[in-house]
Amino acid sequence: MPNPRLAGRYAKSILGLSLETNQLEQVYNDMLFLQQVCKASREFVAVLRSPVIKADKKLGVLQSVTQGKVQDITSGFIKLLVSKGRESNLPEIITAFVEQYKAHKxxxxxxxxxxxxxxxxxxxxxxxxxxxxxxxxxxxxxxxxxxxxxxxxxxxxxxxxxxxxxxxxxxxxxxxxxxxxxxxxxx
Structure with a gap:
């Protein structure tokens, strides 16, 4: 179930962290990559949202898709989402991040x-x-x-x-x- 408030909070946190570490552009490119993956593969999003699939399997899927293609900060953020059980909100968080990035710029x-x-x-x-x-x-x-x-x-x-x-x-x-x-x- 989409939760724009939660997505906005997580997006704000990754935006703030990327600003602090001077990696805003890299994280923005990572988010655009992840957004393309979500748009291209409905199965990928279905895996993220599935209550049947265990968190470690979801993390394995996410790591195999993003390995070598995203920054460490983005990879750590994805691990945090999975550990908090919020991986199902990843598409909304990405959209919120892109909106907040554009507002910031x-x-x-x-x-x-x-x-x-x-x-x-x-x-x-x-x-x-x-x-x-x-x-x-x-x-x-x-x-x-x-x-x-x-x-x-x-x-x-x-x-x-x-x-x-x-x-x-x-x-x-x-x-x-x-x-x-x-x-x-x-x-």
Whole structure:
């Protein structure tokens, strides 16, 4: 069962430890590696979450996957999670760590959804415009394609949504017709 509060606490502790030991970038890369492993293998996550599999077996699986690929600090953190019985929360802890890392570095993630794939020039132009219009200076962009938009784009900036899609405009026109906004009410 996901526990965001617990994940946040463990992520904060590994972030603090990595800052103290000047290994923040290395631990961040380790967490990205582990995140890719979790996304690529549902069986791996199932093993971590299984109440039937013993902790020493889970630790063996984790060590075989990470051996020689992660820093000692990350390896020690994984051992701590297993000893505390929190290995099932590893995917959530990784996500929380990445979020806290980005917050610490001042990196913002924006999401651009379009009806068709966009070029790198357009992406860079949008990033430049967002940097110009907001206080966001370090920006990572996620892109997605949704053909239901018909055309235009949807841009998510944290809690702000900019919907410049044709589908949105068509839905507004449809709502106006359904309300009979174009028929004068004579009485």
């Amino acid at each position: 001042g990196i913002y993630t924006i999401k651009l959804t379009t009806a068709a794939p966009v070029s790198e020039e357009i992406k860079q132009a949008i990033i430049a415009k967002v940097q110009e219009q907001t206080s966001m200076k370090l920006i990572e962009m996620e892109t997605a394609v949704n053909e239901a938009l018909i055309g235009g784009f949807v841009l998510e900036l944290g809690d702000t949504l900019v919907d410049g899609s044709i589908a949105y405009d068509l839905n507004k026109v449809k709502a106006q017709f359904m309300n009979n906004d174009f028929i004068y009410k004579i009485r």
